Amino acid sequence: MVFFGGLLALIGLGTLVFRDADVVGLPAVGTGVGLLLVGAALAGFGWVRRTRVKRRRRERGEPEPVGDVFERARALPRLLRAARRGDYPGLPTSRMALWGLALVYLVSPIDVLPELLPIIGVADDAGVAVWLLTSVSTATGLYLRHERDQLPDREHRAK
Template identity: 35%
Template structure:
């Protein structure tokens, strides 16, 4: 199954719909956003960086930095719809229960990758705006917080 077909099936799944519903409440809570960012960081630290997943890891990192800048009040230019899509994608990524269980060797992260790529492509212009804003910052946004 192609990545776009898989993403389409996952986006229509009950698992992603639940993530979208939860994303709205997360977007309203700095604490929940902070907890989510910590979970994303923890999960990505346990993934082995490879040539095959380098762009996925970079996409997750960018989405994480965007949410952190929003949460800290430094970057509020992200539209509500885009923020909730990013949060839903990250919630789906860290959820142990999803379309393809992460415990399945080799294919377990396929749906996570498809969702992150779909979210990234869905809000590409907002991400470009964020990257332009980020490049102008005197102090770069760190991956540590």
Template identity: 45%
Template structure:
């Protein structure tokens, strides 16, 4: 069990270091990009992640904040928190990695209000 906690802490530390790199988007920018990431993924505009992966993140957050999970924490003390530490570390790493990719994609595919439109030149047949 201690290895899981140390691994979880290492994962969180790596995610924080990645998010805090010079020139890298800050935590605030990453968090505010999440609704756009979800929307673009579910609309099919962004293929850098899957709907399933994003739903897993939502499920993981729900698991950590769930009152049902409070019982093992109360009964097992520190050991009950180990599973939460692993899940939180996965959430942190996933959010950092997914937002890193998404924000890079957004810089290359700027939106011009509404849906992106593509201009096609050619003959029009009547």
């Protein structure tokens, strides 16, 4: 939500700076200010929500994802193999099915909101893409945590 809010705010700022003509019959200044305010509000709400969720997870003792973007990208094939073999129960098949549906939706020419609608037409694709990337990133981060937690056990068994 932080990313999407920031994107809306940037579009609003771009509308304010570069657009002179009306946007879908609305004044460019009003549209730009509106998008900027909505984007800033969404980004702020997303940041507050993210902070609360992290705090709640810490209080419950849930594991936090580890690794940077590159480590997580390299871990994705291992995660998918382990989930298919049944070695990693942390990734249900329903989540992998949702990932597949999201990929099909992003690639398919059929959209809920067509791209002909300004801004809104791209928003549904952007929302699905952000959800997909966030979900995959979190799952691979948790898988990396699982691998790192299993490492001492493997070393201990080898001795």
